[in-house]
Amino acid sequence: xxxxxxxxxxxxxxxxxxxxxxxxxxxxxxxxxxxxxxxxxxxxxxxxxxxxxxxxxxxxxxxxxxxxxxxxxxxxxxxxxxxxxxxxxxxxxxxxxxxxxxxxxxxxxxxxxxxxxxxxxxxxxxxxxxxxxxxxxxxxxxxxxxxxxxxxxxxxxxxxxxxxxxxxxxxxxxxxxxxxxxxxxxxxxxxxxxxxxxxxxxxxxxxxxxxxxxxxxxxxxxxxxxxxxxxxxxxxxxxxxxxxxxxxxxxxxxxxxxxxxxxxxxxxxxxxxxxxxxxxxxxxxxxxxxxxxxxxxxxxxxxx
Numbered sequence: 266x267x268x269x270x271x272x273x274x275x276x277x278x279x280x281x282x283x284x285x286x287x288x289x290x291x292x293x294x295x296x297x298x299x300x301x302x303x304x305x306x307x308x309x310x311x312x313x314x315x316x317x318x319x320x321x322x323x324x325x326x327x328x329x330x331x332x333x334x335x336x337x338x339x340x341x342x343x344x345x346x347x348x349x350x351x352x353x354x355x356x357x358x359x360x361x362x363x364x365x366x367x368x369x370x371x372x373x374x375x376x377x378x379x380x381x382x383x384x385x386x387x388x389x390x391x392x393x394x395x396x397x398x399x400x401x402x403x404x405x406x407x408x409x410x411x412x413x414x415x416x417x418x419x420x421x422x423x424x425x426x427x428x429x430x431x432x433x434x435x436x437x438x439x440x441x442x443x444x445x446x447x448x449x450x451x452x453x454x455x456x457x458x459x460x461x462x463x464x465x466x467x468x469x470x471x472x473x474x475x476x477x478x479x480x481x482x483x484x485x486x487x488x489x490x491x492x493x494x495x496x497x498x499x500x501x502x503x504x505x506x507x508x509x510x511x512x513x514x515x516x517x518x519x520x521x522x523x524x525x526x527x528x529x530x531x532x533x534x535x536x537x538x539x540x541x542x543x544x545x546x547x548x549x550x551x552x553x554x555x556x557x558x559x560x561x562x563x564x565x566x567x568x569x
Contacts, residue, residue, distance in 0.1 A: 270531070273532065285549055289386055343521055425462065517550070
């Protein structure tokens with residue numbers, strides 16, 4: 266991706282699966298384990314949550330009935346399209362007035378036997394998917410598919426991607442700094458939360474394997490707060506500019522909620538610090554692009 270910045274690489278997590286890619290799919294590989302026909306699955310998220318959309322798409326593929334309870338957020342065009350699609354996948358998924366209301370309705374569903382998938386999929390079990398991603402990247406570096414990056418830049422929401430990557434790289438004994446670019450409130454996205462996820466996931470692996478494992482160093486994860494923009498879902502001028510440049514020069518769609526903010530940070534770091542920067546493209550924009558090219562309503566793009 267030298268067309269965008271010197272030494273810039275993309276990890277195409279948007280292409281990790283069909284019909285819908287993105288970083289949430291790696292967590293769902295574990296979180297939806299054992300789910301089958303006739304089961305019910307419940308999750309929560311903001312109105313335009315890609316986690317909620319991915320959970321619905323893949324729960325339905327397994328024959329399960331997904332339930333999604335959402336809360337209001339500041340919307341951009343991509344978030345509206347995701348929100349519309351969620352409503353289509355669930356045959357209606359009203360947005361609650363508050364986060365508390367969404368969780369209360371989800372709790373009722375859980376008490377009635379639905380499989381619980383936490384917001385963002387960021388539990389130790391879900392983080393295992395991102396540990397796999399770290400091991401995959403280490404293998405790609407080892408086999409010469411790419412140079413060892415000086416830093417990996419990821420959007421930081423519920424923290425599962427950053428925590429899992431740091432742990433996977435530690436297991437592979439490869440030192441690369443994971444830079445989390447905050448896209449949600451500090452209450453959710455902070456260093457202490459990421460460290461807890463790393464510790465809990467490490468204990469899960471050790472309990473299941475009976476072996477001690479390597480842990481990331483305290484400096485393995487760095488959090489950047491300067492690109493948030495003041496609200497989840499609020500597009501920023503820097504994000505809009507870099508997303509437009511990326512689309513024009515590479516044809517790759519970058520969403521304004523997560524990817525554009527992190528990509529703006531990645532480009533700035535590459536220019537300022539030099540070396541090799543790997544941007545973790547965690548949002549699948551292929552179906553958004555399909556809407557634009559076909560003129561189809563956002564709720565009617567096939568994800569089956």
